[in-house]
Amino acid sequence: MLTSIASAALVSAVASVTTTDGTTSMTTAMGLPEYGVLAVIALVTLLSAKLMLSASTRWNSTIKCSLDMNIIPLLISFAAIVIYKIITII
Template sequence: MATLTSLITSNSVSSGALSVTTVIPGISDGASVATAVLLLLLLLRDFLPVSKYWENPVKASLNMGIIPLLFSFGAILLYKVVALF
């Protein structure tokens, strides 16, 4: 009887310190970072033409970053809409 009592108390003590993490499939935290970078690049694309640094290489470089991020943003939106239904 004493071993059963000690077993129960040791389980309750260890379960109090046990942390359970659940993994929910979906979009990671990188989605918010990608969205923030996309917004930053779009803002730069809007404001840089008025500066003296705007040239075709700058425009091409920004487009190389914006276009893939637009595709990923579209995929994020599609996933969020599908997850609602």
């Protein structure tokens, strides 16, 4: 899921065609916001799981490391989504 979000964020299709009338440009929007809801839901779920598990007796460094490896990329994706939304509003 993360690789599809990252690849969609990096893809911005820009085409330019030169005709006899002049140059016609066509730009499509980046694909980042399409999966933004899924990334936010996953982030909230993982943060909730980390909060609940940290209060339990089963909490250990392996669980912490495993959750952090999933949470950190989702936080970066969330920041990218927020920045993209702000830029599109401006």
